[in-house]
Amino acid sequence: MFEIESSHPDFEGYYNYNSLNGIEVLEGSKLMYDNFFENYMLPNIPCVIKGVTSKWKSSQLWVKDDAPNFQYLSEKYGNNNVTVHKCSERYYNCQKSYKTTLTDYLEYFQECTSQDSNPSKLEYLKNWHLKLKYQEDDFYEVPIFFASDWLNEYYTHCSDDDYRFVYMGPKGTWTPFHADVFMSYSWSANVCGRKRWLIFPPGEEIYLRDVFGNLPYDIENENHSQKFFEVIQEKGDAIFVPSGWHHQVWNIEDTISINHNWINGCNIKMMYDSLITNFIAVQKEIEDCREMEDFEEHCQLMLNSSFGMDFHKFYEFLKFIASSRIDMKKGTSPKTSFIGHKIGPNHILFDLKSVKTVLELFINLEEVNSLKYFIDTDVKPLELLHQITVVLDT
Template structure:
């Protein structure tokens, strides 16, 4: 199955209706990132410019995942300095990505929250700019859902759907990724086709082409941006040393997925805890689920705030009813 590649700017309203409302995957060409400063400062001859990253952020504390150690449906993590991680990745590359060394992946680094002015390294594409989640979160410097990922060749992310049913977008600053996507519901076929009770973490050894299942197999090159719709399970591999910028976000096009996602997460937690012979009240559930996200969704529903695009290119309006 082919993924739509958008090579030129289209009207916001067209993108909103064709991709956001329809929850449809697509990819933006590198022309949308050619002017980003990070594609010059973080890149040298089409490979990561480690020295520039060290100069700007070397002492930063960063979360590093071990791709060889499972932790629930993800990988185990520990905190490093960026200097130590880049020292590791240089050595790993020097040894030709030897299996004698662990395969590590810097993930979910809040660079733009923690380093004032670093937001100028890129520009969120207009199609993803109506972002209720980060607009709300960044106020008061609470937190954000804007991340930098740095992974060597061979690093990967297990099969998953993004948090709470959010949209996400992922831009390759440098490097190459492979993605496998399943439209919502198709991932469930893996259980019956493989005769397993839970979804596999790693699709690497599974021949999907021989199965009656809908999926997309996508290569993302440097500069390209992938739009990940709500509820689409996906797995990602770095085919080269890669740096990417990722946002999780939502707006009026997918807020229903978010609300359902929170409800599903609540039930999963309740079911898991009840297995131990106890129950949770609302206050206890909010300890497990992010209370501020739940409060934010209640705020939206209570006040019926509707944000919609206006017909015409690159124009956005806000209507409060």
């Protein structure tokens, strides 16, 4: 069992990505968690880690002759419903999608590999929650570097959802320009195939906005005079995309990848800041309705729709992580992550300090002190803050 641990329980003053001249390529077998934590995750710097998928069952079973093993995938998972995106059909700032079975999609995919793909008919299977349905299927293992994953720890315990995905698509399929949900980190590992990434440091995307403030859908033909990085991701590579780094991705070969979005103590403040930014935007959008009854509750409904989480859900998320780490610190629950890695004592403290920092900001919001949910909830924000403080002081 590996241990998730860092020698640095504090996290002030690390957010400086300008020290990196390019995307560093690291050897997974030689990379230690502490090094990744301090030099990439904490300062929010991207990197590529090689050799991540070599021992995965999917690398053997899903791949044949360096290409997708269509027969195995169809026999094993063919009846599953999947979401497929049409790369040539835009729907707002996404691609138009439809539902089908994996077997039907694999038939299309296999046809693409036997002849030149028609660019106007390229289709990309994305966001397939395969692990959620096949919990006991160990087709991959989360690399130790990405194991501190509050988002999937919370969602797999408290809902029927997760942020663990399989992507697969023929050469030429692509994902439009975007930053990841909740201002989360993401990691993506190629089981087979190769990808091309364009990645922009936080703030650089501003120069790509049009006169209406909209970001581009496709940056392939944009003027990239500002700072960005281009990465070719090979089979077996995992790429770490930090919070707030906008990116666009192309499959330059037939490709299958496994991807996670994730939040932890290093980027929870960024998630909080994004939540508040979106909340302020919602308030501004319906400012004319401020005198309506239940205005703040209506803002929360809109926030949940646009951001994917409202204040209630965000607090439940913080409360779940805080309660888990408090129990670990007291010794009343196992000191292990939801995927079985041991969590060291410094990391438990780091997680609690990170929640405390954000919770103190959250409590000072006027809406948190007025919304009915926070008045009636079983553990109120101030009470949770007190519990964390007591544990940290012992």
